[in-house]
Amino acid sequence: MRIEERGYPPAHCVGGTASAAAGAAARSAPSSPRRLLCPAGFASPSRGDGPFVHGEGRAADRSGENGGASPLAEARRHPALLFPLILALTAVGVSAEQPEVPPQAYGFYGQALHDLMTGAIDAAIRNLTECVKIDPYSAEPRYHLGRLHMMRGNLNEAVEHLRKAAEARPEDIRIKQLLVQAYMGLGKSGEGLKTYQSLAAAMLSNNDASAPQVILRFVKVLADAGERGPALEWLRKARSLRNDDPTYHLSLGLLARAAGFWPDAAEEFELYLSSVPLEPTIKAEMLDDYYADAAMKAGLKDKAMAARAAALKEISQLCDRLGKDGNKGSELRRAKRRMAVILEHARQYDEAVLLLRTCLDGADNEEKAELFGMIGSILDRADHFEDAEKAYLEGLKVTPDSHLLKNNLSYLYATRGKNLDSALKLIKEALDSYRKEVAAAKTEKDPEDMENGAYVDTLGWVLFKLGKKEEALEEVRRAAKMEPSAEVYDHLGDIYKSLGRDKEAAEAWERSLQLDPLVESVRAKLRSTSQ
DSSP states (O other): OOOOOOOOSOGGGTTOOOOHHHHHHTOOOTTOGGGSOOOTTOOOTTTTSOSOOOSSOBOOOOTTGGGOOOHHHHHHHSGGGHHHHHHHHHHTTOOSSBOSOOGGGHHHHHHHHHHHHHTOHHHHHHHHHHHHHHOTTOHHHHHHHHHHHHHTTOHHHHHHHHHHHHHHOTTOHHHHHHHHHHHHHTTOHHHHHHHHHHHHHHHHHTTOTTHHHHHHHHHHHHHHTTOHHHHHHHHHHHHTSOTTOHHHHHHHHHHHHHHTOHHHHHHHHHHHHHHSOOOHHHHHHIIIIIIIHHHHHTTOHHHHHHHHHHHHHHHHHHHHHHHHTTOOSHHHHHHHHHHHHHHHHTTOHHHHHHHHHHTSTTOOHHHHHHHHHHHHHHHHHTTOHHHHHHHHHHHHHHOTTOHHHHHHHHHHHHHHTOSHHHHHHHHHHHHHHHHHHHHHHOSSOOGGGGSOHHHHHHHHHHHHHTTOHHHHHHHHHHHHHHOOOHHHHHHHHHHHHHTTOHHHHHHHHHHHHHHOTTOHHHHHHHHHHHO
């Protein structure tokens, strides 16, 4: 899958900030939701929340009750224990308030925290198990046991503990979210969705302040499970909440876009744009990449064309101002790059390429790699194969280690069925270089983040063109989980079809059309399979 220039929604509105390096390394195609910054409330439960988070604490020390002193009380009597205890609590994400654990279990619970700090998972499981023997209805140890068993892949044990934790503390959102993950991991999507729905419905009826975020997560789970009808129903319930919050409109729009609910996405982006003042480059990007794209896919062609024209006007005026001010640096180049993307979307390919070539002067090697990647991508889209190849090769002369350029050139060869051995070598080098770059940039790594879904798709597509269909299927299915774009699902459908698996091919093409209903070639393949 070719990597194209794309930006991000305003970082302050969507729960995070993308570094310039991350943006440069992993810019994805417009139909690719995985590379968007997560909407508010979409942080993975395994990141940010901390692996062990207790519920409502109790401030009392309860020292000496039934012979079991609170770890905090012990630390207060023996100050030398205080610092290690704080480190232990912080390391596992547990607040220093006393959790809901019976006094008799304090010793086991405190030791479990120490075990977790030192990485002694088996010992932690044993001590937490002793806690639940003392009090089978203690939610906190059950919750932690569920986490640990999920880490070990013991999903049945995880479900058992998490169900009992949820019964003991039904208001705890994190317990139910983890229980949903465990159910889904076991393939029990029905139980998982039922658990999430009960949580979302209860919070909605109680007007809970956290309801919007929980419902948005539930919509995403439904959409990922292929339950599009219920997902749309709950999305519209979410839309009825907090309509006075502009950033909520953006979160809803991004979610609707990722699920392929284009009319809803267009309406939410329009509401967001009308209520938030944005810097010109970001406004042009939102108008073009998000609102116009959603409107076009929703069949609102006039609105899409008007939005694209407004985006071009906005960025043109910015370029004029920067030029008159004598600013020939990175700010002007950034504006020109955005203008080139808008021109590409308007199919003014020659103008876009000429504009990008003016940005090469003054750019450093990293930026030149991105610019040549953009130029090659536009030329490829315009069916100028040789010119696209020259652009990528020209860029590799400047930055020979660019994984972006290697991926794009490999994909170019694969789509044309040419130089396939070179294509395989290039994409393997790109994947290896990307992994090394991510590893060097991070201290804590999620294994999924060590891969780039677009690159994995390219690898699968090269393998398919080489006739290695089963290997290709494995890679493209993996890519679809990381990069659920229309293009990836189109590839998946083609591979299934070549293997005689028509039903799965049709399902993949249907998903592709949900994500981009404007690709007539996919619609034609779906019709031919249905006949």
